[in-house]
Amino acid sequence: MKDYDIKKYTKRLRKVLDDDRFEHTLGVSYTCAALAMRYEYDLKKAQVAGLLHDCAKCIPDEKKLQLCIKHNIQMTDVERKTPFLLHAKVGAFLAMNQYKIKDKEIIQAIINHTTGKPNMSLLDKIVYIADYIEPQRYKAANLNVVRKMAFEDINLALFQILKDTLKYLTENGGDIDPMTQKAFEYYKEEFEHSSDDVINYIKKQQEENELNELLPN
Numbered sequence: 291m292k293d294y295d296i297k298k299y300t301k302r303l304r305k306v307l308d309d310d311r312f313e314h315t316l317g318v319s320y321t322c323a324a325l326a327m328r329y330e331y332d333l334k335k336a337q338v339a340g341l342l343h344d345c346a347k348c349i350p351d352e353k354k355l356q357l358c359i360k361h362n363i364q365m366t367d368v369e370r371k372t373p374f375l376l377h378a379k380v381g382a383f384l385a386m387n388q389y390k391i392k393d394k395e396i397i398q399a400i401i402n403h404t405t406g407k408p409n410m411s412l413l414d415k416i417v418y419i420a421d422y423i424e425p426q427r428y429k430a431a432n433l434n435v436v437r438k439m440a441f442e443d444i445n446l447a448l449f450q451i452l453k454d455t456l457k458y459l460t461e462n463g464g465d466i467d468p469m470t471q472k473a474f475e476y477y478k479e480e481f482e483h484s485s486d487d488v489i490n491y492i493k494k495q496q497e498e499n500e501l502n503e504l505l506p507n
């Protein structure tokens with residue numbers, strides 16, 4: 291197994307992230323580890339990917355843009371207009387160059403953690419989902435359902451998060467990176483009956499008397 295110095299990464303992150311982001315980062319890392327246990331993925335790699343996913347989050351937008359130009363990191367039009375999205379690519383760059391991460395799956399998972407993408411790897415899915423469900427999160431739609439679903443059917447949980455994120459972004463205006471829509475379409479095709487699956491899943495939970503308030507009668 292590769293040697294990842296989790297203590298050292300954590301120490302550095304404590305310095306470069308604000309308090310809330312640091313707490314979120316720890317939550318994501320532990321949730322990644324829990325999902326990795328469930329889906330038999332390498333625990334250390336999942337923890338490291340979770341730990342580093344937001345390592346560029348507290349860099350000001352202007353600086354992120356400069357770093358992309360300086361290091362020839364390709365930007366899409368949406369990223370140029372909405373530079374907070376660049377924390378994913380800049381984070382992957384820092385993971386490689388400052389944290390000396392060489393593992394391609396970890397780097398890819400950092401790149402994909404904000405928008406998702408079609409045909410995500412298991413680690414991509416673990417980080418993307420952990421970012422949404424980690425214990426400190428409280429605002430997103432259907433959180434209780436998705437938290438449980440994530441440990442029962444990872445693809446269904448992924449699909450539901452993509453769907454709820456697109457709904458949230460559409461309702462709240464602003465630019466939407468088309469990659470999330472592409473990811474949604476990809477997984478929608480993969481489960482032709484996925485909407486039914488999600489509704490059936492929620493109904494089952496209702497029958498178990500756990501989540502009564504989530505569906506209209």
Ligand SMILES: Nc1ncnc2c1ncn2[C@@H]1O[C@H](COP(=O)(O)OP(=O)(O)O)[C@@H](O)[C@H]1O
Pocket residue numbers: 344375403404405421455459465466467468469470471
């Ligand atoms: N396709 C997209 N286009 C624009 N914004 C997006 C897209 N997907 C996700 N976001 C938004 O990007 C923001 C940052 O996401 P993320 O990287 O997960 O950081 P955070 O941990 O702050 O939520 C979130 O508010 C999310 O709603």
